[in-house]
Amino acid sequence: MLNRSLKLSKRMYHANASDFLKPTTLGSLVYGKDSMQYKVLSHAMDVSVPIYGFNERAIVHSLNVLKLPSSMLSVISSSNPPSFLHSSPALMELIKFHLVDKRYKTVAGIDPEAADEELPSLESLLLKRLKLNAPIASRLSQVLSQLAIPGPFLLNNALPELHRLSDDLLYFSNEKDHTDFAWYSKRLAISCTYVSSELFMSQDKSADFSQTFEFAQEKLHRVMKLGEYYNNTEEFTWYTMLSAVNLAKSQLARG
C-alpha cells in the first residue's frame, strides 16, 4: 500500500535524449509505437470509440476491422489487474492509452531546448490538449467517471498521468518553471484547470467547443492571477520585515 502511494510521488530523472537509445516503450505503457497493441488501441481511439464509446465493444470492433482475432482482447488487457466495479481490464488499458498517447501527441515535435520565444505558451498547449479530446467529447464523461473511481487505477495511473500532463505542459511551454514550493502549486493549479475544463467539455454543446476553450482560458488566467497575488504578498511581507529589522538595528546603534 505504501509502495503504491509512493508511486504517485515518483518522478524520474530525465536524461539527455541525445546520449541514449530511444526507450522501446511509450511512457508508462508496456509497449512502443510499432507494437500491435498500439495499432489496435490507436485504431480504437480514432474509429471505434466515437461510435461505441469507451467499452470493450469498441476494442472488439477495431480488432474485427483490422482482421485480428478477438482473443487479442486478453493480450491487450494483460498489464492491468481486474478493476473495481467489474470494468474490463482491456477497457482500463484503453483509457490508459488514451491518457498517455494524447499527452505525447500534445507535445510532439516541440524541442524544449529551443529559445523561449519559439516555445508555445502554456495556454496554447492546454488548448491543444483539450482539442485532442474533441472527437470523443461526447464519451468524455465515461472516461472521467472511470478515472475518478477511488482504487488502484486512480493511484497508479489516473493521478500520475494527470501530473505528468501538467508537468509536460509546463516543461514544453515558455512558462517559467520553479525550484521551490511553487513547483508543486503551479502543477496543482494546471491539473485543476485541466480537469475542470475536461468536465466542462463533457457537457459542452457549443459549436466547436468554443465555450470549453473560453472556460479553460479564463480558468487558467484566474489561477495564474492567484499565483501573482501570492507572490506580491510574499514580496511585500519580506520587504516590510527586512525594513523593520533594519529600522530596529539603526535605532539600537544610535543608543
Next chain:
Amino acid sequence: MLRNSFPRISKRQFSRLSSLRATNATSKEPTKRSQNENRHFPLSEAQAAYLDRVVRVDQAGELGADYIYAGQYFVLSSKYPHLKPVLQHMWDQEIHHHKTFNSLQVKKRVRPSLFTPIWKLGAFVMGAGTAVISPQAAMACTEAVETVIGRHYNQQLRCLTNQFDLKKANGSVSVPPEVNSLTETIRQFRDEELEHLETAIEHDSKKAVPYMLLTEGIKGICKAAVWTAERI
C-alpha cells in the same frame, strides 16, 4: 563505363523500383546508425531514481548552505567586519552551487524537495542563531554542516563512479557524458565545501563554547534533513 553508370545490384531484385529504394535507404541509414551506435542503452529505473534523488538532495543541501551563510552574514557582517570577506567568499560559492543544482533540477525535470520552505527557514535560523551566540559558534556550525555535506558528497561520488557503467549500442561500456559531468560538478563542489571546513577551523571554530553540543547537534539535524530531502 557502362558498368559505372548503373547502380550495382548484388541481389537479383524482384521489382525495378526496389533497387531505387535500396539506394535511398542506404544513403540515409549509415549516419543514423553510426549515431545510434554511439548511444547508451537507457538508464535503468533504479539508476534514474538514484540520479533523481541526488539532484533533489543536493539542491536542498545547497539551498540550506546558501541560507545558513545568509543568516551568518546578516548577524556578523556589521559586528565583526574582519569576518565579512571570509563569509562573503564562502556565501558566493554556495550561491553558485545552489544555482547550478537549481538549473539541473529544472532541466532534468526532478521535483524539488517538498519541504523547501522549511529548509529555507530552518537554515536561516540555524545560521543566524549560531552567529548570535558568538562568531566561533557560527564557525562551529559551518564546521559541522560541511563535515556532513562532505561525507554525503563522497558517498554520492562512490555510487556515481561505481554504478553507472552503461553499455553502448556498439557493445562498448562507458559512463554516459551527463553522469560524468554530474560527477565532476559534485567533485568540485565537495572540494569547495571541504575548503569551507578548513576556513571554519582556521577561524577558531574549536573555541566555540558548547562545542560538542553545537557540532554534534547540528550534525544530527543535517543528517536528518538529508535523509528527508532525499525522500520527500
